[in-house]
Amino acid sequence: MNLDKSSMGFFERHLTIWVLLCIVTGVALGKLAPGLAQTLDAMAIYVNGAPVVSIPIAICLFFMMYPIMVKIDFSEVVKASRNPRPVFLTLFVNWAVKPFTMLGIATLFLGVFFKDLLPGTEVVKDGTEVELYRSYISGAILLGIAPCTAMVLVWSYLARANQGLTFVMVAINSLTMLVLYGVLGGWLLGVNRMPVPWQALLLSVGIYVALPLVTGYFSRRWIMKAKGPVWFNEKFLHFLTPVSISALLVTLVLLFSFKGATILANPLTILWIAIPLAMQTLLIFGVTYLAAKLLKLRYEDAAPAAMIGASNHFEVAIATAVMLFGLSSGAALATVVGVLIEVPLMLFLVRVCQNTRSWFGPVSPTSDT
Numbered sequence: 001m002n003l004d005k006s007s008m009g010f011f012e013r014h015l016t017i018w019v020l021l022c023i024v025t026g027v028a029l030g031k032l033a034p035g036l037a038q039t040l041d042a043m044a045i046y047v048n049g050a051p052v053v054s055i056p057i058a059i060c061l062f063f064m065m066y067p068i069m070v071k072i073d074f075s076e077v078v079k080a081s082r083n084p085r086p087v088f089l090t091l092f093v094n095w096a097v098k099p100f101t102m103l104g105i106a107t108l109f110l111g112v113f114f115k116d117l118l119p120g121t122e123v124v125k126d127g128t129e130v131e132l133y134r135s136y137i138s139g140a141i142l143l144g145i146a147p148c149t150a151m152v153l154v155w156s157y158l159a160r161a162n163q164g165l166t167f168v169m170v171a172i173n174s175l176t177m178l179v180l181y182g183v184l185g186g187w188l189l190g191v192n193r194m195p196v197p198w199q200a201l202l203l204s205v206g207i208y209v210a211l212p213l214v215t216g217y218f219s220r221r222w223i224m225k226a227k228g229p230v231w232f233n234e235k236f237l238h239f240l241t242p243v244s245i246s247a248l249l250v251t252l253v254l255l256f257s258f259k260g261a262t263i264l265a266n267p268l269t270i271l272w273i274a275i276p277l278a279m280q281t282l283l284i285f286g287v288t289y290l291a292a293k294l295l296k297l298r299y300e301d302a303a304p305a306a307m308i309g310a311s312n313h314f315e316v317a318i319a320t321a322v323m324l325f326g327l328s329s330g331a332a333l334a335t336v337v338g339v340l341i342e343v344p345l346m347l348f349l350v351r352v353c354q355n356t357r358s359w360f361g362p363v364s365p366t367s368d369t
Contacts, residue, residue, distance in 0.1 A: 019340045022249050026256025027264065036257065056254075062212060063247035065316070067240035069216030072171045083165060086292070086301040090169050093288045093309040094147035095180055102144025102280050103188055106137045109276040117272055122330060132330045134192055136273055139334025141188045142320050144280065145181055146313035147173045152304065155311065155346050159353040161303035169308050177316070178210055185320070207319075251318065252336055254327060273337045281345050285310035285352075292360075299360035303353040311346055314339045 029036065043055045110118060110133050118133040148170055156166040223232050288309040292302030314335060321332040 018245070018249050019252060019336070022252035023256050023340075026253045029253065030257035033257075058207060060247045060251045060254075062207075064244050064251070065212035065319070066216055067237075067244035069174065069212045070220050070240065071237060072174060072213075072216065073167060073220075083301065085295055086165060086297055086305040087169055087172060089288065089291060089295065089297075090147075090305045090308050091172065091176065093284065093291070093305075094173060095145075095176065095184070097287065098147065098280075098284050098309060099141070099145045099184055099188060101283060102140055103137075103191065105276045105280050105283070106140035106144075107192070109279075110136050110140070110272065114272040114275075118269065122328075135325065135330030136334045137192050138189055138325065139317070139321050139329075139331035139338075140273075140277060140280075141192060142185060142317040142331065143277065143312045143314065143335055143338045145184050145188065146177070146317045146320075148308040148311050148313055152308050152311050155307045155350050156304040158347075158350045159303045159307070160300075160357075161307075161353070162298075162300040165301055166304040166308070169304060173308065173313075174213060177313070178213070181316070181320075207323075248318075248339070251322075252339070256336070269333075270337055270340070273334050274341050277334075277338055278341055278345060281310050281312075281341070281349075285349050289353075289356075297360065299353075299357040302360055303357075307346065307349060307353070310349055311342065312338050314342060 115133050118136060120132045121129050122132055122135060123129050152166060152170060156163055220232070223236060227236070285306050289302060289306040292305055297305070317335040317338060318332065321329060321335045325331045
């Protein structure tokens with residue numbers, strides 16, 4: 001079966017190219033207009049005299065998250081009880097395995113192997129001075145505890161997997177993030193000896209997960225009732241997809257305008273960050289895919305479980321890194337590297353799934369629906 005990239009939208013199909021263009025544009029903007037991003041980031045909501053929420057970035061990041069959340073049909077969640085094993089598998093991997101392997105791999109590579117290649121310090125939002133390599137590890141941690149994104153529906157479709165189950169697992173992971181993201185993130189950042197602004201961390205979960213989730217739920221119900229499911233799926237969602245990606249790209253341009261000097265001074269920094277992130281993605285996919293095989297899951301259920309584990313909810317990770325440590329932080333840069341490698345890696349893993357579907361026995365006659 002050939003990989004049908006035409007089934008992906010124009011923006012999603014070329015996301016890696018857009019991110020590369022954002023790097024170039026942002027670095028150029030940082031050189032030509034160095035005060036622009038700082039001025040925008042200074043437009044913030046302050047708590048106890050410290051900037052906690054950048055208003056322009058919050059607007060961009062909301063429009064990144066809302067189109068993802070509005071796609072989720074929560075009525076499908078109750079149907080998960082009919083097929084609980086792949087759901088339990090992805091929840092176990094995402095919350096009991098993936099965060100800790102990410103911490104271990106990132107610490108080993110960025111904190112040991114590449115430590116001398118990532119020199120310097122930075123001052124994060126609360127005024128604390130930290131070593132840059134720790135900031136990069138923190139960005140990796142924030143990626144590791146942000147499982148999947150709505151784009152996993154694209155990967156599931158391309159792999160001819162169970163779309164209904166994929167939808168359910170995306171919804172359940174989104175709900176689980178409300179409870180576990182802040183607690184687990186704060187603990188692992190503390191293990192990495194980074195300052196943990198708990199107020200900002202919990203606020204980030206509220207703004208970038210809970211708010212778009214609630215808004216998406218109620219607006220979905222209202223639009224479905226007013227316009228019907230056909231209009232919602234064929235018109236409304238078609239319009240929203242480029243809105244989400246565009247908001248992401250605007251945020252990335254601002255981020256790279258801040259990090260331009262660092263990138264130009266250390267052009268291999270992105271490569272050093274990308275290596276452990278890529279290894280983590282491949283490891284988690286392999287572990288989950290093998291576990292699905294041992295659990296005797298159907299291919300149609302094993303593929304989305306593995307791809308949900310392998311992919312990251314980079315929108316939430318970027319939003320949280322920006323809120324906690326600032327737009328110019330190394331943590332924010334590391335989350336963007338996650339975006340850069342996500343699309344090509346996931347397309348490769350789709351191909352792996354397609355080429356190994358026979359491992360799971362006869363293909364279901366309904367697998368392509």
